[in-house]
Amino acid sequence: MAPHSFALTMPSDIRFGAGRRAEAVDVTARIAGGGTVLLVTGSSDRHAGPLRQGLEDAGVTVVTARAVGEPTVEAITDVVRTARGARARVVLGVGGGSVLDTAKAAAALVDNGDPLDHLEVVGKGRALQNPVLPWIAVPTTAGTGSEVTRNAVLTAGRVKVSLRSPHLLARVAIVDPDLLQGLPRTPLVHGALDALVQLVEPLISCRANPVTDALARQGLAASLKALPGADTTQAETRENLALASLLGGICLANSGLGAVHGLAGVAGGMLGAPHGALCAAFLPAVLEADLKALRRDPNPQAQQRLDALGPLVTGDPTATATEAIQALTTLTRTLRIPRLADLGLTDGHVDELVQGALAASSTQANPLPLTETEMRDAVLASR
Structure with missing residues (x-):
């Protein structure tokens, strides 16, 4: 095996634990230093x-922006217009992945101009030239790991694209598992499955490293312990779901993802279907495609990583990737994840989906490059 060479980026201040959301007021007020939030x-x-009430009680001026939908x-x-008008100096994001992506994008763009100057694929992809406003992340769902990633996913027409920069990392990420209590089951499960895939793909990624391996293994154990029950009345389940999401975010930010997210990102823009449901629908078939690619182009390291999923997913030390795929298929069926046809995918979508996924940045970290035929077969098998 080649010597390891890697870098790690994540927020320098991550606070995890029940009740820690209360710290957001003091943290935000301190960073704001008398400025508007x-x-x-x-x-x-x-x-x-x-x-908001705590900040106002502390004498901080707060202006609210609503992020509804993707x-x-x-x-x-x-x-961004609201932030500029208020002369905001700090951004506090409190919500799910879409809210946090909105918060970090706004923090990035207040002093950096038009989004299209900096977006990948549909824009000019320019690096941010001016400082990013400090922002604080308080996730209220578990799935995206957006509180610890360095990109914001935005929808431009029918395409999901990223605003990406190491400067987008949150100044402070406050993860309070108790905020998950009372979440409706369907979005909770979809988020949990997104987190699951964001732990599986970094484990088999061609960019994996020893640190993300350790975090992904810990996160995968927490994820599988919480699923399929996902009963947020139990403190242990809330903690496992929140931990899986947090660790998945760190792993994807440092090891990349794979073809599952390459497909899910494109399909999400096309169909408007829930991201976690799409990830779960694609996962077994993409892993099967990876095994077929290995038979075409043997790669001992990729084979070892895929087979390592067997014990991690099943608990059986003798299990291989095939048994892991079977277990993950059973899990998605138990959770009643719809197939792609039920999510709106038709024959007319397939060519565009395959071509978009092959070009997607996530796909580039797949353990092996998939051919167009292999990607198409994975899509058809997921229908």
Whole structure:
């Protein structure tokens, strides 16, 4: 095996544990230093409301921006306009992955111009030239790991693209598992499955490293312990779900993902279907495609990583990748994850989906490059 060479990037201040959301007020007020805070949240004030009140009680001026639905270029532009008008100096994001992506994108763009100057694929992809506003992440769902990643996923037309920079890392990430209590089961499960895939793909990624391996193994154990029950009335389950999401975010930011996310990202823009459901629908067939690619182009290291999934997923030390795929297929069926046809995929989508996934940045970290035929077979098998 070649000598390891890798770099790690993540927020320098990560706070995890039940009740730690209360720290967001003091942290935000300290960083704001008397300046205005832009609070980015969703349609509900359930969790953001008490933090806003705490900041106002501390004498901090707070301006609120709502992020409803997937963040689009147009929506980000509106939030940035709000931030500039208020002369915000700190951004506090309280919500799910879309809210956090909106918060970090707004923090990046307040002093850096048009989103299209910096977006990948649909824009000019330019590096950010000016400083990014400090932002604080308080996730209220478990799945995306956006609180510890360095990119914001935005929708431009029918395409999901990233605003990417190491400067997008949160100044502080506060992960309180108790915020998961009371989440509706369907989005909770979809988020948990997104986190699961964000642990599996870094484990088999061609960019994996020893640190992300250790974190992904810990996160995968937590994820599988929480699923399929996902009962958030139990403190242990909440902690496992939140931990899996956090560790998955760190892993994907440092080892990349794979063809599952390459397909899910393109399909999400095409179909508007839940990202976690798409990831789960693609996962078994893409892993099968990886095994076929290994038969075509043997790679001992990739084979070893895929086979390592067997014991990790099944608990059987003799299991291989084939048994892992069978177990993951059973899990998705137990959780009643719809197939792609049920999510709106038709024959007319397949060519565009395959071509988009082959070009996607996530796909480049797949353990082996997949051919167009192998990618197409994976899509058809997922239908």
